[in-house]
Amino acid sequence: MRAAPEWLAPSSLEEALALLAERGDEALPLAGGTFLAALLNQRLIEPACLLSLARIAALGGIEGGEELRLGAMARHRDVELSPLVREGWPAVARAFGVVASPRVRNQATVGGVLADADYASDPPAMLCALGARAVARSAAGVREIPVEELITGYYETSLRPDELIVEVRVPRADRAVYRKFRTRSHEDRPCVAVAAARRGAETRVVVGAVAGRPQHFPELCRDGDAAEIGRRYADAIEPIADVRGSAAYRKRVIAVEVRRALEELAT
Amino acid sequence: MRVRFALNGEPVELDVRADETLLTVLRRDAGILSARESCGIGVCGACTVLVDGRPTSACLLLAPLADGAEVATAEGLGPDHPVVRAFAEAHAFQCGFCTPGMIVAATALLAESPSPSDAQIRHALAGNLCRCGSYVKILEAVRRAAA
Numbered sequence: 285m286r287a288a289p290e291w292l293a294p295s296s297l298e299e300a301l302a303l304l305a306e307r308g309d310e311a312l313p314l315a316g317g318t319f320l321a322a323l324l325n326q327r328l329i330e331p332a333c334l335l336s337l338a339r340i341a342a343l344g345g346i347e348g349g350e351e352l353r354l355g356a357m358a359r360h361r362d363v364e365l366s367p368l369v370r371e372g373w374p375a376v377a378r379a380f381g382v383v384a385s386p387r388v389r390n391q392a393t394v395g396g397v398l399a400d401a402d403y404a405s406d407p408p409a410m411l412c413a414l415g416a417r418a419v420a421r422s423a424a425g426v427r428e429i430p431v432e433e434l435i436t437g438y439y440e441t442s443l444r445p446d447e448l449i450v451e452v453r454v455p456r457a458d459r460a461v462y463r464k465f466r467t468r469s470h471e472d473r474p475c476v477a478v479a480a481a482r483r484g485a486e487t488r489v490v491v492g493a494v495a496g497r498p499q500h501f502p503e504l505c506r507d508g509d510a511a512e513i514g515r516r517y518a519d520a521i522e523p524i525a526d527v528r529g530s531a532a533y534r535k536r537v538i539a540v541e542v543r544r545a546l547e548e549l550a551t
Numbered sequence: 552m553r554v555r556f557a558l559n560g561e562p563v564e565l566d567v568r569a570d571e572t573l574l575t576v577l578r579r580d581a582g583i584l585s586a587r588e589s590c591g592i593g594v595c596g597a598c599t600v601l602v603d604g605r606p607t608s609a610c611l612l613l614a615p616l617a618d619g620a621e622v623a624t625a626e627g628l629g630p631d632h633p634v635v636r637a638f639a640e641a642h643a644f645q646c647g648f649c650t651p652g653m654i655v656a657a658t659a660l661l662a663e664s665p666s667p668s669d670a671q672i673r674h675a676l677a678g679n680l681c682r683c684g685s686y687v688k689i690l691e692a693v694r695r696a697a698a
């Protein structure tokens with residue numbers, strides 16, 4: 285039997301960052317554990333050491349103001365139900381509220397869904413459309429990474445092994461919408477996800493779940509009506525094929541769902 | 552490593568590996584058999600338990616994360632609990648494999664909203680799968696328990 289991983293559960297962020305600086309190669313950060321437990325159950329990973337963030341109070345919390353601040357350890361369900369988020373950033377509450385089942389949302393965290401960079405997750409496309417930034421800290425310092433630069437490809441991020449996401453900052457928008465198109469069951473991941481946000485004269489449209497990272501084409505949104513922009517997105521994206529839909533099917537859905545998102549945005 | 556939590560109101564202390572799930576140790580060391588493993592990846596809900604009142608897939612929760620929590624399973628409810636009775640009276644099962652998970656998920660819903668709408672019930676139980684397809688009667692049982 286393989287050796288059990290060591291369990292580290294620091295109660296301060298400084299301690300956690302020091303541990304990562306020292307043992308970044310072997311210590312794997314653990315948030316809610318929904319992604320990591322499934323990998324452990326299937327023996328797909330055998331980490332030497334798990335670094336639990338659960339005891340670090342500074343990583344929890346949801347605060348509002350000019351910008352929304354979601355602590356890395358805030359759970360999906362907390363974001364979904366937070367009166368502050370529902371009031372000021374309703375599309376964010378929605379994007380977190382349509383993830384999987386209540387069970388998964390009770391456990392999965394804001395930092396976890398960004399750091400695991402699963403192409404078929406809901407919140408990343410919405411956060412991208414709103415121009416959100418992840419705040420990453422290491423023992424050496426702090427930096428802000430726009431979500432669209434954080435997720436670089438399938439399960440890949442621009443985080444360094446000694447960095448932790450500590451919070452996500454979400455600017456306000458005049459209006460934002462999130463549409464999740466599912467092909468199998470209600471609690472499944474999206475086949476095509478479309479997030480759109482309008483701020484002043486600027487409209488951002490981001491398509492999720494169709495490629496390694498959220499798809500955003502600012503130049504395609506500058507003119508044209510909703511149907512036209514939908515067709516441009518469908519032309520610009522090279523979608524993947526998976527159990528939720530073929531590439532050709534996804535192209536057709538992208539055109540329709542982008543149009544619908546823009547129509548909803550205009551109401 | 553040692554993990555301590557309250558299990559159906561009683562304190563327990565278990566020896567676990569850091570990569571074991573709560574489901575594994577509940578079944579192996581704590582005599583809890585109502586939570587069952589079916590998918591093992593968070594999809595089916597057969598392993599649902601309440602952790603601090605929230606429905607959770609015990610198959611996805613690493614055991615050390617339960618340290619200090621209140622864990623509740625169907626064993627803690629007993630045969631006279633209104634939700635358990637409602638499931639029996641509505642015949643809300645066939646093989647019964649999914650039933651404990653459905654029951655604990657329903658108790659959490661009713662604690663939050665004592666008179667849920669059908670839509671709320673469906674939402675709360677979406678993700679608890681019943682291979683026998685007893686959904687219509689499960690819905691009826693939850694309505695009955697709420698009444």
Ligand SMILES: Cc1cc2nc3c(=O)[nH]c(=O)nc-3n(C[C@H](O)[C@H](O)[C@H](O)COP(=O)(O)OP(=O)(O)OC[C@H]3O[C@@H](n4cnc5c(N)ncnc54)[C@H](O)[C@@H]3O)c2cc1C
Binds near residue numbers: 337394396472592611
């Ligand atoms: C059955 C099921 C259905 C799902 N369906 C959906 C769905 O419909 N839509 C959707 O969007 N998602 C879905 N998910 C994905 C789920 O949202 C992710 O598994 C979850 O968000 C991961 O969060 P976690 O806190 O559990 O992360 P963990 O499993 O704890 O960690 C995930 C990864 O992130 C790293 N990490 C975690 N926190 C940090 C941090 N603060 N800084 C740096 N690295 C960190 C970990 O090292 C690990 O690599 C589903 C998951 C399951 C199990």
Ligand code: FES
Binds near residue numbers: 589597610
């Ligand atoms: S066994 Fe845990 S959700 Fe299926």
Ligand code: FES
Binds near residue numbers: 645681
């Ligand atoms: S009664 Fe058989 S799985 Fe639900």
